[in-house]
Amino acid sequence: MKSPEVVARVRRVLAAKTRLVGVDEMAVDQDLFAAGLDSLGAVNLIIGIEEEFDVVIPDDMLSRERTGSMARIAELVDTLLSASSGRTP
Numbered sequence: 001m002k003s004p005e006v007v008a009r010v011r012r013v014l015a016a017k018t019r020l021v022g023v024d025e026m027a028v029d030q031d032l033f034a035a036g037l038d039s040l041g042a043v044n045l046i047i048g049i050e051e052e053f054d055v056v057i058p059d060d061m062l063s064r065e066r067t068g069s070m071a072r073i074a075e076l077v078d079t080l081l082s083a084s085s086g087r088t089p
Helices: 004-017 039-053 070-085
Strands: none
Touching: 004 039, 004 070, 039 070
16 A cells, blocks of 8 residues: 555655656656656666665565556555564555
8 A cells, every 4th residue: 555645755756866757747657667767767766765765675676567657666665664664564
């Protein structure tokens, strides 16, 4: 489950760390790579997400399926935050 606050923070990081245009108008489930996110932007986005949420995204979680949209990233962040606090997402 993704919280609205996490989605909003993911959107801010996406806008700040990538060259994507129109991030504020993007649907949360829009494919970021189809919208123009390239490999350098993806790396910057992941670093920004790790810094914003004070998490480390394990390499085995870095896939298009898990990081291909704002909604998926928010779900991943929720999972990581829940795991670090001992809660079930």
